[in-house]
Amino acid sequence: MKDTAIQVKGLQKSYKQLHVLKGVDLEVEKGSIFALLGSNGAGKTTIVKILTTLLKQDSGTATVNGFDVAAKPDNVRQSISLTGQFAAVDEILTGRENLIMIAKLRYLKNPRQVADDLLNRFGLTDAADRRVSTYSGGMRRRLDIAMSLIGKPQLIFLDEPTTGLDPEARIEVWKVVKELANKGTTVFLTTQYLDEAEQLADRIAILHEGKIIANGTLSDLKKLFPPAKVEYVEKQPSLEEIFLAIIGKKEEQ
Amino acid sequence: MEMIKKHFFSDMSIMLGRSMRHIFRSMDTIITVTIMPIAFMLLFVYVFGGAIQTGTDNYVNYLLPGILLIAITSGIAYTAYRLFMDMQRGIFERFHSMPIARSAALWGHVLTSLVSNAISFVVIILVALIMGFRSSAGVLSWLAVAGILALFTLALTWIAAIAGLSAKSVDGASAFSYPILFLPFISSAFVPTETMPSAVRAFAENQPVTSIVEAIRSLLAGQPVGNDIWVALAWCLGILIVAYLFAMRAYKRKAA
Numbered sequence A: 001m002k003d004t005a006i007q008v009k010g011l012q013k014s015y016k017q018l019h020v021l022k023g024v025d026l027e028v029e030k031g032s033i034f035a036l037l038g039s040n041g042a043g044k045t046t047i048v049k050i051l052t053t054l055l056k057q058d059s060g061t062a063t064v065n066g067f068d069v070a071a072k073p074d075n076v077r078q079s080i081s082l083t084g085q086f087a088a089v090d091e092i093l094t095g096r097e098n099l100i101m102i103a104k105l106r107y108l109k110n111p112r113q114v115a116d117d118l119l120n121r122f123g124l125t126d127a128a129d130r131r132v133s134t135y136s137g138g139m140r141r142r143l144d145i146a147m148s149l150i151g152k153p154q155l156i157f158l159d160e161p162t163t164g165l166d167p168e169a170r171i172e173v174w175k176v177v178k179e180l181a182n183k184g185t186t187v188f189l190t191t192q193y194l195d196e197a198e199q200l201a202d203r204i205a206i207l208h209e210g211k212i213i214a215n216g217t218l219s220d221l222k223k224l225f226p227p228a229k230v231e232y233v234e235k236q237p238s239l240e241e242i243f244l245a246i247i248g249k250k251e252e253q
Numbered sequence B: 001m002e003m004i005k006k007h008f009f010s011d012m013s014i015m016l017g018r019s020m021r022h023i024f025r026s027m028d029t030i031i032t033v034t035i036m037p038i039a040f041m042l043l044f045v046y047v048f049g050g051a052i053q054t055g056t057d058n059y060v061n062y063l064l065p066g067i068l069l070i071a072i073t074s075g076i077a078y079t080a081y082r083l084f085m086d087m088q089r090g091i092f093e094r095f096h097s098m099p100i101a102r103s104a105a106l107w108g109h110v111l112t113s114l115v116s117n118a119i120s121f122v123v124i125i126l127v128a129l130i131m132g133f134r135s136s137a138g139v140l141s142w143l144a145v146a147g148i149l150a151l152f153t154l155a156l157t158w159i160a161a162i163a164g165l166s167a168k169s170v171d172g173a174s175a176f177s178y179p180i181l182f183l184p185f186i187s188s189a190f191v192p193t194e195t196m197p198s199a200v201r202a203f204a205e206n207q208p209v210t211s212i213v214e215a216i217r218s219l220l221a222g223q224p225v226g227n228d229i230w231v232a233l234a235w236c237l238g239i240l241i242v243a244y245l246f247a248m249r250a251y252k253r254k255a256a
């Protein structure tokens, strides 16, 4: 068996009466890109928060890099980085100051250099000394992701990294994610966009009504697709069709 | 774990640097915590002062302790506000998912409140000197004054932390400070309590601000402080401990 970066078993979580996670199982291989797909309110952010030690589960276990998230949160935090659903940047500081602050908090030797490199890599050099409150949504998101790369964490969580971005900015983010994976970083991302999962992910899991209802590579998922309909042109099902078909099937049962 | 413990103070100083920047970049914070108390001082000395009988010939001396407390009470709403915004905007989630001391982010805000108040105290005292404030207090008395002011700041800052951590809206986060803002006005900060109607007087004489004002006033005048300083310390420490415990509970609840 290959190395696992994340292992989740029987994860359950309720907010008061609302039973959001009803026994989630999943596994993420080291160095891979894993996409968690689900509609609004499915519980994607809830899973990310549990895995990043921000929230405690009600039952079930989750291990990240071999450490139990509930029992060893400090060890988990050492090896992860989170880009939450809503940009976690300091609006009053400049882009450069944001990066330097995180680099200092990660005890890197040369915070200014780290900040310069990232500003350059994310095309933010010109805006580096402007307050983040003047940034566009795309710039903010780029800065947010750049902040998460500081200190080269082994595992990065990206919660809907491209929501609200224009197509160009989305492609830029995709490029960054692919680069990360090429360098061996494990990426756990959530998305509502099926094409994003299709583009990026080695494995895709679909979260629906509190459970993972499908999990596999794109071609695995394609096999779940019902036999081709009679059509004039034979065509590959898109992930969107697969998604809707699987959800439809579950709801019929 | 050891590494994380060791970093608590440096983490906290990074957080302090961050929120001090916030303060220096928002004009209204500076105006509220420094310029407004000075404006009150000018108003009371040069407009109302002539009509106010305090039994002292130097009204600036009489007024200064209350003005310093007004600087504290008007600044704490900003602490609550900044804390609330941090919770809201997700930057706390980033900090909490990083290997840094868990409460460093919260302590950063508390220290910021202390440091920014210290700066405004200095400015206010300088202005008071220009307006004729004179003190015969020695170094020890000044240290005692600084200590009381720091304790009162901490006590109110932890109350602000409770508000900032548990509020559901921005307005809620600062609403708690309105009753506190009135405390210096219903105390012996501006006029002696003897002239007040008996109900108001009873309140004024038994609320924390009066004992703190009296203690600081005696210390600055080089007079014996009597019981006031112990009452003042008891108030400050009592509020500080209770507020700290509640704030920490609210913080733990929010930060899983």
Ligand SMILES: Nc1ncnc2c1ncn2[C@@H]1O[C@H](COP(=O)(O)OP(=O)(O)OP(=O)(O)O)[C@@H](O)[C@H]1O
Pocket: A015, A016, A018, A020, A038, A039, A040, A041, A042, A043, A044, A045, A046, A047, A085, A192
């Ligand atoms: N703190 C909370 N208190 C109460 N309910 C919550 C809380 N956080 C989330 N929920 C609810 O739990 C459900 C799952 O939320 P979650 O944020 O995990 O979904 P999501 O899949 O990330 O959705 P989205 O795509 O909109 O981001 C939603 O119905 C949400 O309203």
Ligand SMILES: [Mg+2]
Pocket: A044, A045, A046, A085, A159, A160
């Ligand atoms: Mg979400």
